[in-house]
Amino acid sequence: MRGRRRFGHALAGSRTRCGARRAADRGALRRSGGRGLDRGDERSRTVTIDERSRTVTIDLVAGSTDSNNRWNFNGYANGEATVVVPEGYTVTVNFENRDPVNYHSVGVLERAASYPAIFDDAVPVFEGAITANATSMTEATAPAGGTETISFTASTAGDYALVCPIPAHAVTGMWIGFEVSASGDSGLRT
Ligand SMILES: [Cu+2]
Numbered sequence: 001m002r003g004r005r006r007f008g009h010a011l012a013g014s015r016t017r018c019g020a021r022r023a024a025d026r027g028a029l030r031r032s033g034g035r036g037l038d039r040g041d042e043r044s045r046t047v048t049i050d051e052r053s054r055t056v057t058i059d060l061v062a063g064s065t066d067s068n069n070r071w072n073f074n075g076y077a078n079g080e081a082t083v084v085v086p087e088g089y090t091v092t093v094n095f096e097n098r099d100p101v102n103y104h105s106v107g108v109l110e111r112a113a114s115y116p117a118i119f120d121d122a123v124p125v126f127e128g129a130i131t132a133n134a135t136s137m138t139e140a141t142a143p144a145g146g147t148e149t150i151s152f153t154a155s156t157a158g159d160y161a162l163v164c165p166i167p168a169h170a171v172t173g174m175w176i177g178f179e180v181s182a183s184g185d186s187g188l189r190t
Pocket residue numbers: 071103104105164165166169174
């Protein structure tokens with residue numbers, strides 16, 4: 001009974017976005033100053049760029065699909081996708097946790113071949129680039145619709161990762177790539 005209700009709730013929360021999001025994002029990388037590639041449906045975009053104000057908004061959902069037992073970002077885990085933002089831009093991440101059961105977090109951490117089961121401390125690459133209580137299984141962003149917004153400056157080009165540092169999450173795949181591009185590229189690479 002309990003499981004059935006949870007499942008129904010999770011479906012209702014994600015049914016209009018997951019499929020469209022993945023289809024629209026595919027190949028949607030664009031270069032600032034050049035011709036935009038397929039922008040897809042505005043509602044389904046993961047990365048929205050404003051070149052005039054040099055800002056990027058990332059809509060990131062934990063557990064939007066049941067992929068990797070919901071330990072995913074926008075349906076992606078194990079580095080299956082990479083969010084790309086231009087160097088020097090101000091980045092806002094609107095983070096939502098639709099996993100019906102587990103708390104989740106997100107932070108920009110160094111890209112690594114593997115991540116520890118337990119983080120002694122999760123220090124973000126850029127100041128402010130991590131959600132509150134990021135290593136806590138009980139005080140991070142709450143399941144079933146909890147939200148948090150973080151903002152930071154992507155000041156140095158490089159290959160990083162969006163990681164959930166709650167114990168056992170990253171080591172079982174709850175991370176995707178995060179690239180700060182010197183070229184001005186932005187979007188979601190899959
Ligand atoms: Cu997590």
